[in-house]
Amino acid sequence: MQATKVHVHLFYGTDPRFYRAGENIGCLYGYHHAESPELALTYSRDEPENKFVRLARRGLKAALGFDFIHTWRNREEILNADVVWTHTEHEHLSAALLLLLKGRAHGNPMLLAQSVWLVDKWAGFGVLRKWVYKKLLARADVLTTHASENAQMARGYFKRDVEQVYYGINPIDFPLQEPTAWQPHAPVRIAAIGNDRDRDWESLAEAFRQNPAREVRIATRRRVSKALHASNVKIAPAIGMKAARELYDWADVVVVPLRPNSHVSGITVVLEAVALGKPVIVSDVGSLRDYFGPEHVFYVPPHDVPALQRTLDAIVANPALALERAQAASRHFAARDYTTRQFALQHVRITQEFMRTRHMDIPTRPSETALHAERGNVAPQRRVN
Structure with a gap:
Protein backbone atom coordinates (compact mmCIF):
# COMPACT_ATOMS: atom_id res chain seq x y z
CA MET A 1 0.00 0.00 0.00
CA ILE A 169 9.13 20.80 23.03
CA ASN A 170 11.73 18.08 22.65
CA PRO A 171 11.71 15.86 25.78
CA ILE A 172 15.27 14.75 25.04
CA ASP A 173 16.52 18.31 25.49
CA PHE A 174 14.07 19.06 28.30
CA PRO A 175 13.04 15.88 30.13
CA LEU A 176 10.08 16.38 32.45
CA GLN A 177 11.30 16.74 36.05
CA GLU A 178 8.62 17.30 38.66
CA PRO A 179 10.32 19.24 41.48
CA THR A 180 10.38 17.87 45.02
CA ALA A 181 11.72 20.97 46.78
CA TRP A 182 12.25 24.66 46.14
CA GLN A 183 14.29 27.21 48.04
CA PRO A 184 15.71 30.36 46.41
CA HIS A 185 19.31 31.48 46.62
CA ALA A 186 20.41 34.81 48.05
CA PRO A 187 20.32 36.88 45.95
CA VAL A 188 17.36 35.32 44.15
CA ARG A 189 18.35 34.10 40.69
CA ILE A 190 16.04 35.23 37.89
CA ALA A 191 16.52 33.92 34.34
CA ALA A 192 14.82 35.17 31.19
CA ILE A 193 15.40 33.74 27.72
CA GLY A 194 14.02 34.59 24.29
CA ASN A 195 14.54 36.06 20.85
CA ASP A 196 10.92 36.78 19.96
CA ARG A 197 10.14 40.39 19.02
CA ASP A 198 7.52 40.65 21.79
CA ARG A 199 9.83 40.27 24.80
CA ASP A 200 9.55 43.15 27.26
CA TRP A 201 13.09 43.36 28.60
CA GLU A 202 12.56 46.96 29.73
CA SER A 203 9.96 46.07 32.38
CA LEU A 204 12.03 43.15 33.66
CA ALA A 205 15.18 45.25 34.05
CA GLU A 206 13.26 48.13 35.65
CA ALA A 207 11.63 45.78 38.16
CA PHE A 208 14.88 44.46 39.65
CA ARG A 209 17.86 46.64 38.66
CA GLN A 210 17.75 48.64 41.92
CA ASN A 211 17.41 45.58 44.14
CA PRO A 212 20.70 43.85 45.09
CA ALA A 213 18.68 40.95 46.53
CA ARG A 214 17.77 40.01 42.93
CA GLU A 215 20.18 38.81 40.25
CA VAL A 216 18.88 38.84 36.67
CA ARG A 217 20.35 37.13 33.62
CA ILE A 218 18.73 37.81 30.25
CA ALA A 219 19.69 35.63 27.29
CA THR A 220 18.69 37.05 23.91
CA ARG A 221 20.15 37.54 20.46
CA ARG A 222 18.08 40.69 19.96
CA ARG A 223 19.61 44.10 20.39
CA VAL A 224 18.98 45.44 23.88
CA SER A 225 19.63 48.99 25.06
CA LYS A 226 22.83 49.38 27.08
CA ALA A 227 20.78 51.41 29.54
CA LEU A 228 19.13 48.18 30.76
CA HIS A 229 22.43 46.71 31.94
CA ALA A 230 23.23 46.99 35.64
CA SER A 231 25.50 45.36 38.20
CA ASN A 232 22.77 42.80 38.92
CA VAL A 233 21.27 42.65 35.39
CA LYS A 234 23.42 40.84 32.85
CA ILE A 235 22.33 40.59 29.21
CA ALA A 236 24.04 38.30 26.71
CA PRO A 237 23.10 35.69 24.13
CA ALA A 238 22.89 32.07 25.25
CA ILE A 239 24.45 30.28 22.31
CA GLY A 240 23.47 26.65 21.95
CA MET A 241 21.43 24.18 23.94
CA LYS A 242 24.17 23.62 26.54
CA ALA A 243 24.26 27.31 27.48
CA ALA A 244 20.46 27.49 27.68
CA ARG A 245 20.31 24.46 29.97
CA GLU A 246 23.02 25.93 32.18
CA LEU A 247 21.01 29.13 32.56
CA TYR A 248 17.84 27.22 33.46
CA ASP A 249 19.79 25.11 35.97
CA TRP A 250 21.23 28.28 37.53
CA ALA A 251 17.84 29.97 37.92
CA ASP A 252 15.50 29.92 40.90
CA VAL A 253 12.67 31.51 38.90
CA VAL A 254 12.11 31.92 35.16
CA VAL A 255 10.40 35.15 34.10
CA VAL A 256 8.80 35.56 30.66
CA PRO A 257 8.04 39.30 30.26
CA LEU A 258 5.92 40.02 27.19
CA ARG A 259 4.30 42.79 25.23
CA PRO A 260 0.66 42.22 24.19
CA ASN A 261 0.46 39.77 21.29
CA SER A 262 -1.84 37.03 20.00
CA HIS A 263 0.63 34.28 19.05
CA VAL A 264 1.67 32.77 22.42
CA SER A 265 5.02 34.50 22.38
CA GLY A 266 7.14 32.89 25.08
CA ILE A 267 5.44 29.49 25.01
CA THR A 268 8.71 27.68 24.24
CA VAL A 269 10.43 29.12 27.31
CA VAL A 270 7.38 28.52 29.50
CA LEU A 271 7.29 24.86 28.43
CA GLU A 272 11.03 24.42 28.92
CA ALA A 273 10.97 26.00 32.38
CA VAL A 274 7.96 23.95 33.46
CA ALA A 275 9.59 20.76 32.18
CA LEU A 276 12.66 21.50 34.31
CA GLY A 277 10.57 22.15 37.41
CA LYS A 278 11.07 25.91 37.68
CA PRO A 279 8.44 28.33 39.02
CA VAL A 280 7.41 30.63 36.17
CA ILE A 281 6.25 34.25 36.16
CA VAL A 282 4.74 35.27 32.82
CA SER A 283 2.87 38.21 31.34
CA ASP A 284 -0.82 37.42 30.91
CA VAL A 285 -1.03 37.87 27.13
CA GLY A 286 -1.07 35.94 23.89
CA SER A 287 -3.41 33.08 24.88
CA LEU A 288 -0.82 31.47 27.14
CA ARG A 289 -3.76 30.39 29.29
CA ASP A 290 -4.57 27.94 26.50
CA TYR A 291 -1.59 26.00 27.84
CA PHE A 292 -1.33 26.78 31.56
CA GLY A 293 -3.76 28.26 34.07
CA PRO A 294 -3.10 30.50 37.10
CA GLU A 295 -2.89 27.36 39.21
CA HIS A 296 0.22 26.37 37.23
CA VAL A 297 2.20 29.58 36.64
CA PHE A 298 2.20 33.10 38.09
CA TYR A 299 0.52 35.57 35.73
CA VAL A 300 1.14 39.33 35.86
CA PRO A 301 -0.35 42.09 33.66
CA PRO A 302 1.91 43.20 30.79
CA HIS A 303 4.24 46.15 31.51
CA ASP A 304 3.22 46.10 35.19
CA VAL A 305 6.52 46.53 37.01
CA PRO A 306 5.03 46.68 40.55
CA ALA A 307 3.04 43.49 39.90
CA LEU A 308 6.21 41.74 38.75
CA GLN A 309 8.00 42.85 41.92
CA ARG A 310 5.11 41.84 44.20
CA THR A 311 4.79 38.43 42.57
CA LEU A 312 8.46 37.60 42.99
CA ASP A 313 8.34 38.83 46.59
CA ALA A 314 5.36 36.54 47.24
CA ILE A 315 7.18 33.56 45.76
CA VAL A 316 10.31 34.16 47.83
CA ALA A 317 8.24 34.63 50.99
CA ASN A 318 6.29 31.42 50.38
CA PRO A 319 8.49 28.67 48.93
CA ALA A 320 5.71 26.13 49.46
CA LEU A 321 3.47 28.07 47.07
CA ALA A 322 6.22 28.22 44.46
CA LEU A 323 6.76 24.47 44.74
CA GLU A 324 3.01 23.77 44.58
CA ARG A 325 2.60 25.73 41.34
CA ALA A 326 5.68 24.18 39.76
CA GLN A 327 4.47 20.68 40.62
CA ALA A 328 0.96 21.41 39.31
CA ALA A 329 2.45 22.76 36.08
CA SER A 330 4.62 19.67 35.69
CA ARG A 331 1.65 17.33 36.12
CA HIS A 332 -0.42 19.38 33.69
CA PHE A 333 2.42 19.27 31.15
CA ALA A 334 2.48 15.48 31.42
CA ALA A 335 -1.31 15.17 31.12
CA ARG A 336 -1.43 17.35 28.01
CA ASP A 337 1.78 15.89 26.58
CA TYR A 338 3.29 19.17 25.40
Missing part, protein backbone atom coordinates in the same frame (compact mmCIF):
# COMPACT_ATOMS: atom_id res chain seq x y z
CA GLN A 2 1.52 3.33 -1.09
CA ALA A 3 2.25 5.79 1.70
CA THR A 4 1.09 9.41 1.59
CA LYS A 5 4.08 11.59 0.69
CA VAL A 6 4.44 14.50 3.11
CA HIS A 7 7.02 17.21 2.50
CA VAL A 8 7.98 19.25 5.57
CA HIS A 9 9.06 22.66 4.31
CA LEU A 10 10.99 24.58 6.98
CA PHE A 11 13.16 27.69 6.87
CA TYR A 12 16.73 27.80 5.65
CA GLY A 13 19.08 26.54 8.35
CA THR A 14 16.96 23.62 9.58
CA ASP A 15 18.02 20.93 7.13
CA PRO A 16 17.96 17.74 9.28
CA ARG A 17 21.20 16.63 7.62
CA PHE A 18 23.06 19.54 9.23
CA TYR A 19 20.94 20.93 12.07
CA ARG A 20 22.65 19.81 15.31
CA ALA A 21 24.43 17.15 13.31
CA GLY A 22 25.46 14.09 15.30
CA GLU A 23 22.91 14.62 18.07
CA ASN A 24 20.25 12.41 16.48
CA ILE A 25 17.37 14.76 17.30
CA GLY A 26 15.58 14.29 13.97
CA CYS A 27 13.76 17.22 12.45
CA LEU A 28 13.53 20.55 14.28
CA TYR A 29 10.06 20.86 15.90
CA GLY A 30 9.70 17.06 15.89
CA TYR A 31 7.86 16.50 12.62
CA HIS A 32 9.79 13.24 12.21
CA HIS A 33 7.50 11.72 14.86
CA ALA A 34 4.83 11.58 12.14
CA GLU A 35 6.80 8.98 10.17
CA SER A 36 4.80 5.77 9.74
CA PRO A 37 3.92 3.16 7.11
CA GLU A 38 1.07 5.52 6.12
CA LEU A 39 3.14 8.72 5.95
CA ALA A 40 6.52 9.06 4.23
CA LEU A 41 8.25 12.35 5.06
CA THR A 42 10.81 14.41 3.20
CA TYR A 43 12.35 17.65 4.46
CA SER A 44 13.47 20.89 2.86
CA ARG A 45 17.18 20.96 2.10
CA ASP A 46 19.61 23.84 2.38
CA GLU A 47 21.67 24.60 -0.69
CA PRO A 48 25.21 25.85 0.04
CA GLU A 49 25.57 29.53 -0.81
CA ASN A 50 28.27 32.17 -0.67
CA LYS A 51 27.76 35.45 1.17
CA PHE A 52 26.56 37.30 -1.95
CA VAL A 53 23.89 34.73 -2.74
CA ARG A 54 22.90 34.63 0.92
CA LEU A 55 22.50 38.41 0.99
CA ALA A 56 20.41 38.30 -2.19
CA ARG A 57 18.16 35.55 -0.84
CA ARG A 58 17.68 37.35 2.47
CA GLY A 59 17.04 40.64 0.71
CA LEU A 60 14.29 39.12 -1.43
CA LYS A 61 12.84 37.45 1.67
CA ALA A 62 12.74 40.80 3.48
CA ALA A 63 10.97 42.41 0.51
CA LEU A 64 8.40 39.65 -0.04
CA GLY A 65 7.95 38.47 3.55
CA PHE A 66 8.85 34.91 2.55
CA ASP A 67 11.85 32.99 1.23
CA PHE A 68 10.92 32.08 -2.34
CA ILE A 69 14.49 31.24 -3.39
CA HIS A 70 14.73 28.55 -0.68
CA THR A 71 11.31 27.25 -1.75
CA TRP A 72 12.22 27.23 -5.43
CA ARG A 73 15.33 25.18 -4.68
CA ASN A 74 13.05 22.59 -3.02
CA ARG A 75 10.37 22.71 -5.70
CA GLU A 76 10.79 19.12 -6.86
CA GLU A 77 10.00 17.61 -3.45
CA ILE A 78 7.15 20.08 -2.86
CA LEU A 79 5.51 19.48 -6.23
CA ASN A 80 5.88 15.71 -6.01
CA ALA A 81 4.34 15.51 -2.53
CA ASP A 82 0.76 14.62 -1.66
CA VAL A 83 0.88 16.97 1.33
CA VAL A 84 3.07 19.94 2.28
CA TRP A 85 3.48 20.97 5.93
CA THR A 86 4.90 24.37 6.87
CA HIS A 87 5.81 25.84 10.24
CA THR A 88 5.40 29.60 9.70
CA GLU A 89 3.99 32.03 7.15
CA HIS A 90 7.52 32.54 5.80
CA GLU A 91 7.26 29.03 4.38
CA HIS A 92 3.56 28.62 3.56
CA LEU A 93 3.21 31.88 1.60
CA SER A 94 6.22 30.87 -0.46
CA ALA A 95 4.97 27.30 -0.97
CA ALA A 96 1.56 28.66 -1.97
CA LEU A 97 3.16 30.84 -4.66
CA LEU A 98 5.04 27.85 -6.04
CA LEU A 99 1.90 25.72 -6.07
CA LEU A 100 -0.10 28.44 -7.81
CA LEU A 101 2.61 28.66 -10.47
CA LYS A 102 3.36 24.95 -10.88
CA GLY A 103 1.07 22.85 -8.73
CA ARG A 104 -1.80 22.17 -11.10
CA ALA A 105 0.45 20.16 -13.39
CA HIS A 106 1.61 18.05 -10.43
CA GLY A 107 -1.69 17.12 -8.77
CA ASN A 108 -1.95 20.15 -6.47
CA PRO A 109 -0.65 18.84 -3.13
CA MET A 110 -2.56 19.63 0.04
CA LEU A 111 -0.98 22.63 1.80
CA LEU A 112 -1.15 22.88 5.58
CA ALA A 113 -0.32 26.53 6.32
CA GLN A 114 0.75 27.23 9.87
CA SER A 115 1.16 30.88 10.87
CA VAL A 116 2.98 32.39 13.83
CA TRP A 117 3.44 36.18 13.45
CA LEU A 118 1.23 36.83 10.40
CA VAL A 119 -1.96 37.76 12.23
CA ASP A 120 -0.20 40.07 14.69
CA LYS A 121 1.38 41.94 11.78
CA TRP A 122 -1.71 41.98 9.55
CA ALA A 123 -3.14 45.36 10.58
CA GLY A 124 0.16 47.03 9.72
CA PHE A 125 0.34 45.67 6.17
CA GLY A 126 -0.47 47.86 3.18
CA VAL A 127 -3.37 47.20 0.82
CA LEU A 128 -1.20 45.55 -1.85
CA ARG A 129 0.54 43.19 0.57
CA LYS A 130 -2.78 42.17 2.11
CA TRP A 131 -4.22 41.49 -1.34
CA VAL A 132 -1.23 39.35 -2.38
CA TYR A 133 -1.16 37.42 0.89
CA LYS A 134 -4.90 36.71 0.72
CA LYS A 135 -4.44 35.30 -2.78
CA LEU A 136 -1.67 33.05 -1.48
CA LEU A 137 -3.62 32.04 1.63
CA ALA A 138 -6.52 31.04 -0.58
CA ARG A 139 -4.27 28.30 -1.99
CA ALA A 140 -3.77 26.79 1.48
CA ASP A 141 -6.09 23.89 2.25
CA VAL A 142 -5.84 24.11 6.04
CA LEU A 143 -4.83 27.07 8.21
CA THR A 144 -3.38 26.44 11.67
CA THR A 145 -1.92 28.50 14.49
CA HIS A 146 -0.78 27.89 18.07
CA ALA A 147 -3.15 30.18 19.99
CA SER A 148 -6.91 30.58 20.30
CA GLU A 149 -6.74 34.40 20.11
CA ASN A 150 -4.59 34.19 17.01
CA ALA A 151 -6.99 31.72 15.42
CA GLN A 152 -10.00 33.91 16.19
CA MET A 153 -8.35 36.98 14.66
CA ALA A 154 -7.34 34.97 11.59
CA ARG A 155 -10.92 33.80 11.08
CA GLY A 156 -12.00 37.42 11.05
CA TYR A 157 -9.30 38.49 8.60
CA PHE A 158 -9.50 35.55 6.21
CA LYS A 159 -13.17 34.48 6.56
CA ARG A 160 -12.40 30.78 6.88
CA ASP A 161 -11.77 28.13 9.50
CA VAL A 162 -8.49 28.14 11.39
CA GLU A 163 -7.44 25.27 13.62
CA GLN A 164 -5.40 25.57 16.80
CA VAL A 165 -2.40 23.25 17.08
CA TYR A 166 -0.74 22.97 20.49
CA TYR A 167 2.99 23.52 20.49
CA GLY A 168 5.44 21.10 22.12
CA THR A 339 6.01 17.42 23.41
CA THR A 340 7.23 17.51 19.83
CA ARG A 341 5.72 14.06 19.32
CA GLN A 342 2.28 15.33 20.23
CA PHE A 343 2.82 18.38 18.05
CA ALA A 344 3.58 16.15 15.05
CA LEU A 345 0.65 13.83 15.72
CA GLN A 346 -1.76 16.76 15.60
CA HIS A 347 -0.54 17.39 12.05
CA VAL A 348 -1.15 13.73 11.27
CA ARG A 349 -4.73 13.98 12.55
CA ILE A 350 -5.48 17.16 10.60
CA THR A 351 -3.96 15.72 7.43
CA GLN A 352 -5.85 12.45 7.65
CA GLU A 353 -9.13 14.24 8.34
CA PHE A 354 -8.61 16.48 5.34
CA MET A 355 -7.61 13.62 3.05
CA ARG A 356 -10.66 11.60 4.08
CA THR A 357 -12.90 14.56 3.40
CA ARG A 358 -11.27 15.09 0.01
CA HIS A 359 -11.78 11.44 -0.89
CA MET A 360 -15.17 10.79 0.69
CA ASP A 361 -16.00 8.39 -2.11
CA ILE A 362 -12.97 6.20 -1.32
CA PRO A 363 -13.39 3.83 1.67
CA THR A 364 -10.98 4.52 4.50
CA ARG A 365 -8.17 1.99 4.68
CA PRO A 366 -8.30 -0.24 7.79
CA SER A 367 -4.68 0.50 8.68
CA GLU A 368 -5.34 4.24 8.45
CA THR A 369 -8.37 3.93 10.71
CA ALA A 370 -6.33 2.05 13.31
CA LEU A 371 -3.55 4.61 13.14
CA HIS A 372 -5.99 7.49 13.52
CA ALA A 373 -7.71 5.83 16.46
CA GLU A 374 -4.41 5.21 18.22
CA ARG A 375 -3.29 8.81 17.78
CA GLY A 376 -6.69 10.17 18.63
CA ASN A 377 -6.23 8.84 22.16
CA VAL A 378 -3.42 11.30 22.80
CA ALA A 379 -4.21 14.26 20.57
CA PRO A 380 -5.69 17.33 22.25
CA GLN A 381 -9.33 17.86 21.37
CA ARG A 382 -10.14 20.66 18.98
CA ARG A 383 -11.30 23.72 20.88
CA VAL A 384 -14.16 25.99 19.99
CA ASN A 385 -12.80 29.50 20.37
